[in-house]
Amino acid sequence: MLREGGYPLAVCGIAGYVGPRGSVEVVYDQLKRLEYRGYDSAGIAYLNGVDIKVLKRAGKLSNLGELLGDVPNDTHLAIAHSRWATHGAPTDLNAHPHFDRYEQVAIIHNGIIENYLELKEELARAGHSFHSETDTEIAAHVIGAEYAQGVPLEEAVRRAVRRLRGAYALVVISRKEREKIVAARNASPLVIGLGEGENLLASDIPALLPYTREVVILEDDRIAVLTREGLRILDLDGKEEPIQPIHIEWDIAAAEKGGYEHFMLKEINEQPEVIHQCLAGRIDERNMIRFEQVFSEHVWNEVDRVNIIACGTAYHAGLMGKALFEKMLRLPTDVFHSSEFRYGDPVLSPKSLAIFISQSGETADSLAALRLCKDRRIRTLGIVNVIGSSIARECDRTILTQAGPEICVASTKAYTAQVLVLTLLALHIAQVKEMPGVRPAEYVKALRGLHEHAARALELEPSIIDLAERLHRTPLIFFLGRGPDAHVALEAALKMKEIAYIATQESPAGEMKHGPLALVTEGVVAVFGATCASLRDKLVSNMREVQAREGEVVVVTTDDDTITPTSADHTLRIPGTGFEFLDALLSVIPLQLLAYHVARLRGCEIDQPRNLAKSVTVE
Numbered sequence: 001m002l003r004e005g006g007y008p009l010a011v012c013g014i015a016g017y018v019g020p021r022g023s024v025e026v027v028y029d030q031l032k033r034l035e036y037r038g039y040d041s042a043g044i045a046y047l048n049g050v051d052i053k054v055l056k057r058a059g060k061l062s063n064l065g066e067l068l069g070d071v072p073n074d075t076h077l078a079i080a081h082s083r084w085a086t087h088g089a090p091t092d093l094n095a096h097p098h099f100d101r102y103e104q105v106a107i108i109h110n111g112i113i114e115n116y117l118e119l120k121e122e123l124a125r126a127g128h129s130f131h132s133e134t135d136t137e138i139a140a141h142v143i144g145a146e147y148a149q150g151v152p153l154e155e156a157v158r159r160a161v162r163r164l165r166g167a168y169a170l171v172v173i174s175r176k177e178r179e180k181i182v183a184a185r186n187a188s189p190l191v192i193g194l195g196e197g198e199n200l201l202a203s204d205i206p207a208l209l210p211y212t213r214e215v216v217i218l219e220d221d222r223i224a225v226l227t228r229e230g231l232r233i234l235d236l237d238g239k240e241e242p243i244q245p246i247h248i249e250w251d252i253a254a255a256e257k258g259g260y261e262h263f264m265l266k267e268i269n270e271q272p273e274v275i276h277q278c279l280a281g282r283i284d285e286r287n288m289i290r291f292e293q294v295f296s297e298h299v300w301n302e303v304d305r306v307n308i309i310a311c312g313t314a315y316h317a318g319l320m321g322k323a324l325f326e327k328m329l330r331l332p333t334d335v336f337h338s339s340e341f342r343y344g345d346p347v348l349s350p351k352s353l354a355i356f357i358s359q360s361g362e363t364a365d366s367l368a369a370l371r372l373c374k375d376r377r378i379r380t381l382g383i384v385n386v387i388g389s390s391i392a393r394e395c396d397r398t399i400l401t402q403a404g405p406e407i408c409v410a411s412t413k414a415y416t417a418q419v420l421v422l423t424l425l426a427l428h429i430a431q432v433k434e435m436p437g438v439r440p441a442e443y444v445k446a447l448r449g450l451h452e453h454a455a456r457a458l459e460l461e462p463s464i465i466d467l468a469e470r471l472h473r474t475p476l477i478f479f480l481g482r483g484p485d486a487h488v489a490l491e492a493a494l495k496m497k498e499i500a501y502i503a504t505q506e507s508p509a510g511e512m513k514h515g516p517l518a519l520v521t522e523g524v525v526a527v528f529g530a531t532c533a534s535l536r537d538k539l540v541s542n543m544r545e546v547q548a549r550e551g552e553v554v555v556v557t558t559d560d561d562t563i564t565p566t567s568a569d570h571t572l573r574i575p576g577t578g579f580e581f582l583d584a585l586l587s588v589i590p591l592q593l594l595a596y597h598v599a600r601l602r603g604c605e606i607d608q609p610r611n612l613a614k615s616v617t618v619e
């Protein structure tokens with residue numbers, strides 16, 4: 001059932017326990033069971049005598065483990081958190097749990113509080129001071145301020161969450177009410193495990209399974225109150241709701257993947273949520289882009305050229321960036337493979353900007369290219385998924401893609417987030433420079449609905465499975481397109497060769513006649529991207545060239561296309577957004593699914609393809 005509805009993106013790991021066992025031992029074990037998702041720091045809060053004791057450490061979970069030697073085993077209520085940083089570097093101080101002003105409550109949080117800066121200013125005016133750079137500490141102070149009014153903990157949380165905007169799964173304990181854990185959820189996952197005389201919670205089911213298989217999925221805008229004896233669920237008006245547990249049959253390995261067979265499929269399915277997270281806090285009520293961490297106006301007016309530098313999938317995202325920057329901003333932009341750039345003696349204008357795109361932030365060639373730019377005193381901007389990574393730290397400025405941990409070697413959701421950040425950046429610059437003819441607000445309206453379009457693109461999976469059945473024995477697949485579709489073709493081809501081990505030929509469709517067409521014979525498949533409406537007529541000629549040589553043609557296009565489907569053997573239609581870059585971006589989703597299902601039918605090792613590593617930290 002969870003699998004059908006999609007699985008919400010879980011960025012941080014959350015655990016909680018109340019019951020007769022040693023609670024710290026239990027929550028630490030829960031965190032270990034969430035380790036597969038990646039994290040950069042971790043912490044635990046437990047009730048100790050009359051206090052709440054907090055232990056936290058940056059880095060590996062074992063760093064936290066080293067602090068647990070002296071913890072008494074008669075502590076029966078604890079919460080724990082493994083952090084994937086979004087606000088503030090991965091340090092001991094920024095690790096959760098966080099206290100409120102009076103150290104009466106401790107909280108852990110998964111998600112992003114979008115209005116934390118507003119709330120922080122308001123709290124600072126009231127005399128609050130803060131120890132970390134996190135949005136979570138702000139939420140702790142808001143809850144603490146309500147709790148100081150003398151209300152029960154669940155009432156304080158209920159009142160506080162009405163003031164929070166954004167995504168959160170919040171878990172709170174108090175010094176005074178020593179028998180309860182209170183949790184609240186909006187758009188970040190939180191599951192509750194019902195045991196015998198004990199109860200638990202977690203951000204993900206694997207962390208519950210050794211203790212219970214009776215699980216309650218907390219819905220959005222609900223507050224849960226866990227004690228040893230039971231669970232109460234309240235809505236935001238404080239009204240109690242019925243509890244509907246479900247029985248989980250999965251084994252633990254399947255549960256780590258949220259019920260999906262592979263991390264790749266899980267990560268492909270997370271893309272609607274990734275889009276949501278990536279936009280969170282970056283578009284405002286007036287449909288303007290808000291990027292607090294990038295350069296100021298005078299820099300954008302000075303930059304005369306952009307060089308985008310990256311490897312693999314991130315390089316393909318960079319090609320989309322070039323197209324956007326040149327079309328929207330008329331700003332000359334080049335894209336380089338990091339390995340070529342670093343040894344290529346590049347010509348760099350002193351007013352240029354170098355953008356480094358990297359999921360891991362640790363790719364050796366990209367890092368070396370970054371250091372070269374720094375030596376040459378060129379401004380640098382990172383677009384990185386892993387906060388605290390080398391590229392994120394060493395760039396002058398960094399924008400986080402906020403895609404959550406990506407486990408499968410083949411990159412999927414990180415690409416979508418990278419292209420989305422580049423789109424936001426282009427719109428931000430257009431806004432700052434007041435570019436004539438660009439209407440960022442119109443674009444932003446389309447961005448708001450993009451996650452729903454992505455969810456609809458995922459619904460193509462049954463037809464993609466049928467198509468994969470037909471194609472999985474083909475010896476060669478062409479990936480072709482024009483305009484932005486040509487860039488997506490490169491990414492689709494990389495996915496197919498990387499995980500399905502099928503040879504591919506990818507290029508702009510107009511290049512076919514200049515050589516690659518010689519490879520088309522019976523049984524060869526050509527996949528065309530046709531989301532770019534103005535170039536469809538041209539594509540049809542290329543499609544016919546393939547069919548005339550007995551090749552088979554698949555087209556991926558938008559639902560309003562009346563031109564290319566008439567010439568295709570198979571058509572996959574995604575919902576159109578009215579913006580060609582966004583349509584092209586969404587078209588990668590069915591192509592990722594196609595690579596996945598072809599690889600699956602060919603019996604390939606999908607999450608860890610042969611000869612490849614997730615992070616290429618050597619040359």
Ligand code: M6R
Pocket residue numbers: 311312313314357358359360361362363366409410411412494498612614615616
């Ligand atoms: O971590 P990075 O984004 O810097 O990694 C770059 C490439 O190694 C990476 O995108 C690689 O091409 C993926 N395996 C593609 O799926």
